[in-house]
Amino acid sequence: MQVILSHEHADFDALASLLGAHKLFPDALPVLPRSLNRNLRDFLVLYGGQLPFRDAASLPREPVERAIFVDSQTAQFVRGMRPETPVCIIDHHARERELPAHYRYEGEPLAATTSLLVERLARCEPALALEALEATLLLLGIYEDSGRLSYVGTTARDLRAAAWLLEQGARLELVDEFLRHPLSPAQSRLFDRLRAKAEALQVHDQPIVLACASAGAGEPIEEISALAQPLLDLWQPAGLLILVDLGGHLQLVARSRSDRVDVGGLAERLGGGGHRRAAAAVARHGDLAGFRAALLAALPDFVQPPIRVADLMRPDPETLSPELSIAEAETRMRALGHAGYPVVEAGRLLGLITRDDVDRAIRHDRHKQPLREAMRPGPVSVHPEDPLRRLRATMLTSGWGQIPVVDASGALVGIVTRSDLLRLWNQEDGP
Ligand SMILES: [Mn+2]
Known part of the structure; x- marks a missing residue:
């Protein structure tokens, strides 16, 4: 006899992995852990009769030749297992410890163990037939562990596995019902x-x-x-x-x-x-x-402090005087190449002028007017010590893509732009 086991307090990834492994290895019996999360218990009351799960107590009295641990690297041993029983671990968690020689680890860091098994099912030759209920349970496994494919750590492979299950007839209304389980x-x-x-x-x-x-x-x-x-x-x-x-x-x-x-x-x-x-x-x-x-x-x-405006800003930005003509400003901007400039008079921040503002003024034949007439007025700014959420909020409320940075004395010390924020996407996320 071969058995498939998972962790206690089983979640849908554990239950779906029991099913997925049984589809791959039909000779291995999928054994339910003793404790199951509430939404699983309810699912099994309604649909367990059509699924191949077994209770440990109902296993035949036979020695276990091989155990497959899914979504877990340990499991409650069942009758017939011995310390030297060969174990194969299929899990999406990194290997937790040195494993004995008769344990084999087959893991990869996907969002759900179910995804690993679904990938193998999808590759089966000849193609494997899944019941809609089976596809639905497998999709529940992937969705629960990945926060419906939204958690950090969700991979393209998880999405492909989920897509394949939809093609096999997985029912989203059932998935939704069991993932949105009301609190007791x-x-x-x-x-x-x-x-x-x-x-x-x-x-x-x-x-x-x-x-x-x-x-x-x-x-x-x-x-x-x-x-x-x-x-x-x-x-x-x-x-x-x-x-x-x-x-x-x-x-x-x-x-x-x-x-x-x-x-x-x-x-x-x-x-x-x-x-x-x-x-x-x-x-x-x-x-x-x-x-x-x-x-x-x-x-x-x-806890590390949040990234601050000072970590991102370009210090000592070029500024423009409100008395420059729009034509002069256009020439300066062309030479300097940035998208926006703080407008400063006698050390005081008056507003912001962008390439777009200047181009629009020129299209309206306003070359000779002073810059003051075309700028976006207002003391919109952030402080060097502000966290990024403050910067994002300031960009959202002002609609400006470039925000001047002023220190506690009111002096302009830098500028921070939308592209600085975008650059961060490659390294960092979160508030
Ligand atoms: Mn899992």
Whole structure:
């Protein structure tokens, strides 16, 4: 007998990977983990009868010749497995540890393990037939782990795998129903408590939300992680830390929306793990206040300050005087080559003039008028220490593509442009 196993607290990527591996290796039995997330349990109540999953208890009493671990590098052993049973790991997480010689790792960093398996299914010769329900479950696996193909880390290969599943008849209305699973009443109550108690922190000038709460007495709360996305949607912080006292233990769920906030490192410092943007930790001992203090003490080590205007700006930009004629300004601009110039008089910023403004004035025969008549007036500016979100907001409200940078004394010290922001796209994202 061969078995396919996955991690406990199984999500749709785990369940879909069990199915995908079974389609590839029909002799291997897909065994359900003991604990399943709520949306999976509901899915299986409705559709499990048409799918090949088995409970560990229903396996035949036979030795296991090979185990395939999907979406996980460890699994609860089932009856018939021995420490020396050969294991093949198919996983989208990087190899976590030195593996024994009888373990083989076949992993690649896609958004979902399901994508890896779907790629193999799509290459099968002769072509493999999938039921619409199977295609739908596989699509649920890819969508859940990739945030519907939107999380950082989603690759073109994940999209191609999802596209292939749509061609095989995957049903999006079903996918939507199970990904938009409503919170349970206990989850909703905890959500309200977390929202009420949330604190807005500034750590190295990054907005971080910390929400601590105790679960109600005797109230079993599962999947605190399901509360992370709705809380992120509320405040859009660079980092979100949810800390819940569950009676017997404490649980931390951490999310980051910026490469400059590393919640994986933070969770690891506190005895947990994960990756830079999503991580968790559990403390079996200690109280909420003590864990919160440890969290706050460790946090600054994993937060980098945001990129600032000073890191991007061109210093000492050429300026133009408001008394120049438009024709003179045009000649200067042609020589200098930039798209926009601060207009400065006696050291004071009066506004901005762009190539487009000058070209338009010339088309209207206004060569001889002073520049003052064609410029965009107003003290629109940012400070060198402003974070990029302030710069973006200023560009949006002013509609200007070039923003003068002035220091605390009001002196013009630089200019920052839309192309400076675009250049950043290649290196950086997040707030
Ligand atoms: Mn996964």
